[in-house]
Amino acid sequence: MTTILLIALIVGLLVLRQPLLIVLLGATAYVHMVWGRGQLDYIVEDMWVGLDKELILSIPLFILCGNVMTRGSIAQRLIDLLASVTRPLPGGMAVACVLACAVFSAISGSSIVTMLAIGSVMFPAMRQAGYDIKFSLGAIMSGGTLGIIIPPSIPMIIYGLVTETSITDLFAAGFGPGFLLTLVLSLYSIWFNRRMPSQRFDPAEFVKAFRNGIWAVMMPVIMLGGIYSGWFTATEAAAIALAYAMIVEIFIHKELKFIDFYKVVLEASKLGGSLFPVLAVALSLNIILIEHQVPQNMVGFLQGYISSPLAFMLVVNVLLLVVGCLMTTGEAILVLAPLLAPVAAAYGYDKVLFGVIMILNLEIGYLTPPVGLNLIVAMSAFKQPFGLLCRAAIPFILLMLGCLILVVWQPWIAMYMVTGTF
Amino acid sequence: MTGNGGAAAAAPSGAVRLLDVWHKAECWLAVACFSFIAVILVLDVLGREVLAPLLQLLSIDAGPTGIFGAQRYSLFALVIGSFAGIGIATATGSHLVPRVAFGWVPAHWGPAMDRLADVLTGLILLAVTYFGFVFVESTHAAQLRTPVIDWLLWPFQLAIPLGFLSAALRYLVFAVWPSLRPKPPEFQE
Numbered sequence: 022m023t024t025i026l027l028i029a030l031i032v033g034l035l036v037l038r039q040p041l042l043i044v045l046l047g048a049t050a051y052v053h054m055v056w057g058r059g060q061l062d063y064i065v066e067d068m069w070v071g072l073d074k075e076l077i078l079s080i081p082l083f084i085l086c087g088n089v090m091t092r093g094s095i096a097q098r099l100i101d102l103l104a105s106v107t108r109p110l111p112g113g114m115a116v117a118c119v120l121a122c123a124v125f126s127a128i129s130g131s132s133i134v135t136m137l138a139i140g141s142v143m144f145p146a147m148r149q150a151g152y153d154i155k156f157s158l159g160a161i162m163s164g165g166t167l168g169i170i171i172p173p174s175i176p177m178i179i180y181g182l183v184t185e186t187s188i189t190d191l192f193a194a195g196f197g198p199g200f201l202l203t204l205v206l207s208l209y210s211i212w213f214n215r216r217m218p219s220q221r222f223d224p225a226e227f228v229k230a231f232r233n234g235i236w237a238v239m240m241p242v243i244m245l246g247g248i249y250s251g252w253f254t255a256t257e258a259a260a261i262a263l264a265y266a267m268i269v270e271i272f273i274h275k276e277l278k279f280i281d282f283y284k285v286v287l288e289a290s291k292l293g294g295s296l297f298p299v300l301a302v303a304l305s306l307n308i309i310l311i312e313h314q315v316p317q318n319m320v321g322f323l324q325g326y327i328s329s330p331l332a333f334m335l336v337v338n339v340l341l342l343v344v345g346c347l348m349t350t351g352e353a354i355l356v357l358a359p360l361l362a363p364v365a366a367a368y369g370y371d372k373v374l375f376g377v378i379m380i381l382n383l384e385i386g387y388l389t390p391p392v393g394l395n396l397i398v399a400m401s402a403f404k405q406p407f408g409l410l411c412r413a414a415i416p417f418i419l420l421m422l423g424c425l426i427l428v429v430w431q432p433w434i435a436m437y438m439v440t441g442t443f
Numbered sequence: 444m445t446g447n448g449g450a451a452a453a454a455p456s457g458a459v460r461l462l463d464v465w466h467k468a469e470c471w472l473a474v475a476c477f478s479f480i481a482v483i484l485v486l487d488v489l490g491r492e493v494l495a496p497l498l499q500l501l502s503i504d505a506g507p508t509g510i511f512g513a514q515r516y517s518l519f520a521l522v523i524g525s526f527a528g529i530g531i532a533t534a535t536g537s538h539l540v541p542r543v544a545f546g547w548v549p550a551h552w553g554p555a556m557d558r559l560a561d562v563l564t565g566l567i568l569l570a571v572t573y574f575g576f577v578f579v580e581s582t583h584a585a586q587l588r589t590p591v592i593d594w595l596l597w598p599f600q601l602a603i604p605l606g607f608l609s610a611a612l613r614y615l616v617f618a619v620w621p622s623l624r625p626k627p628p629e630f631q632e
Contacts, residue, residue: 032544035541036547037556037559037560037563038540038545039563040539040540040564041538041541042529042538043563043564043568044541046567061570061574062575062577064574065571065575065603069522069578069600069603072518072521072522073518077518078484078514078517078518081481081521082480082481082484253492260484260489261488261489261492263481264485264488286474286477287473287531289477290470290474290477290528291531292537293525294525294526294527294532294537295528295532295537295538295539296525297521297525298526298606299539347543348541352539352541392542
């Protein structure tokens with residue numbers, strides 16, 4: 022009965038259009054009142070405890086770094102460099118689009134920012150070059166989703182914080198699936214555009230584009246190289262990346278002035294203001310749920326019905342795909358990850374692997390209506406009808422589902438960079 | 444800041460001005476905090492990871508090259524900046540709002556629902572503010588100090604109830620003068 026009332030409270034708050042912060046606060050207060058000692062000041066105390074983690078500092082740094090690097094002409098520089106390399110391939114421009122999204126993802130950590138930055142340059146260029154409109158839109162929208170799987174990824178950091186999983190391991194585990202998706206999308210781009218004429222490689226164009234774009238390309242190399250080699254922690258890598266981004270943008274690209282820096286920091290503050298309090302409440306809820314052994318009870322309950330780990334994984338994937346259609350990535354991770362990760366661990370799935378699988382599912386959610394963010398943003402950014410965008414996304418969703426199945430079937434794709442074994 | 448500039452005139456100009464000043468103050472506070480985090484952490488990491496090996500290479504013993512307690516200072520700045528950010532997110536309509544149930548009520552109820560939502564959010568946040576002060580009072584009474592830098596905790600923890608209070612009051616202002624309510628963003632990631 023008390024569980025039904027909790028669900029009713031959450032539904033009631035959702036109908037009353039309450040922010041996620043309030044929904045989580047309501048649920049946490051209910052748990053304290055009904056199952057706890059009724060001391061609601063513990064919520065704020067747990068929020069403080071939740072935020073008092075040095076790892077959390079990597080989030081504002083990565084947000085700032087992404088904001089500094091993704092303004093100005095970085096996207097154009099990356100596209101020029103990658104287009105000069107992929108020109109000899111059939112569908113070279115489409116491959117350049119996917120690769121630019123992948124490299125940009127390793128700088129920005131955001132799906133929408135990646136799609137908008139690359140798409141605003143590539144969509145008109147691909148249309149002008151005669152690429153199919155549905156294909157172009159699909160490639161840009163799906164390429165944008167790489168932003169949350171290729172590290173640094175803000176959703177991965179949030180997952181790591183709410184499930185107490187190593188963020189460095191999550192970043193390492195995101196590399197394989199990110200590479201797989203990039204490869205699959207690139208190969209599909211070549212196959213789909215196999216009748217498009219290819220062009221000759223122009224060394225002079227490459228050298229010029231290399232000179233302009235190398236500073237942007239080096240950013241993920243330094244940041245991820247530092248993390249993967251064990252030289253930096255995630256927070257240190259974020260600090261180094263921010264320093265690098267500032268130096269490049271102020272002294273080399275000369276595109277960052279003081280007033281721009283104020284705007285960049287203000288944007289980060291806005292994002293921080295909507296994210297950190299919610300994260301703090303989610304962490305507070307997490308603490309009280311663990312105190313009352315809710316994840317363990319869920320494990321016991323589920324194991325009574327589902328004995329096979331594979332069956333569990335199938336059910337969870339279907340659930341996450343449905344959730345991805347209805348909720349944004351941040352909401353889904355904050356609400357579901359603390360509940361599902363311990364259950365997945367009880368079924369023998371590593372929490373790092375489960376995090377990657379969860380993010381792969383939610384990544385597909387960016388392309389599925391009604392809350393597919395990349396569809397919604399593409400509708401206004403590229404002025405295309407929603408139906409066309411949904412149809413354009415279908416082949417790419419199928420490819421991404423294929424990659425998801427492959428990662429579930431062959432976990433080493435994600436875990437090799439963590440464990441070093443197949 | 445407001446979603447409907449024309450209709451915003453319906454609210455007293457004093458209220459509009461007060462909200463603007465309040466918003467700007469929160470923006471500057473948050474920008475100062477996040478800039479502080481960026482600067483201190485970057486200098487700390489560069490000191491430890493770049494300067495130290497460089498000095499070592501030159502056989503110079505300069506002692507610790509990082510900034511003592513950098514991460515603790517940054518965490519305090521993060522708490523202050525984030526809870527100033529609640530007000531900023533409220534003023535700019537940037538809070539994460541699940542829209543899954545928006546269609547469950549008739550569309551023409553929209554404005555009334557928004558107003559009711561603002562009243563409810565404001566009242567709940569006022570309650571959270573109260574419990575925030577209770578928590579800070581207990582820390583103050585116990586004179587709790589932070590590890591590493593040994594500073595009193597309560598002045599920094601005060602940012603939590605104050606952030607909630609700022610957001611609560613703003614939501615209640617939106618409920619009184621709906622024209623001041625910011626237009627929600629087209630999309631939120």
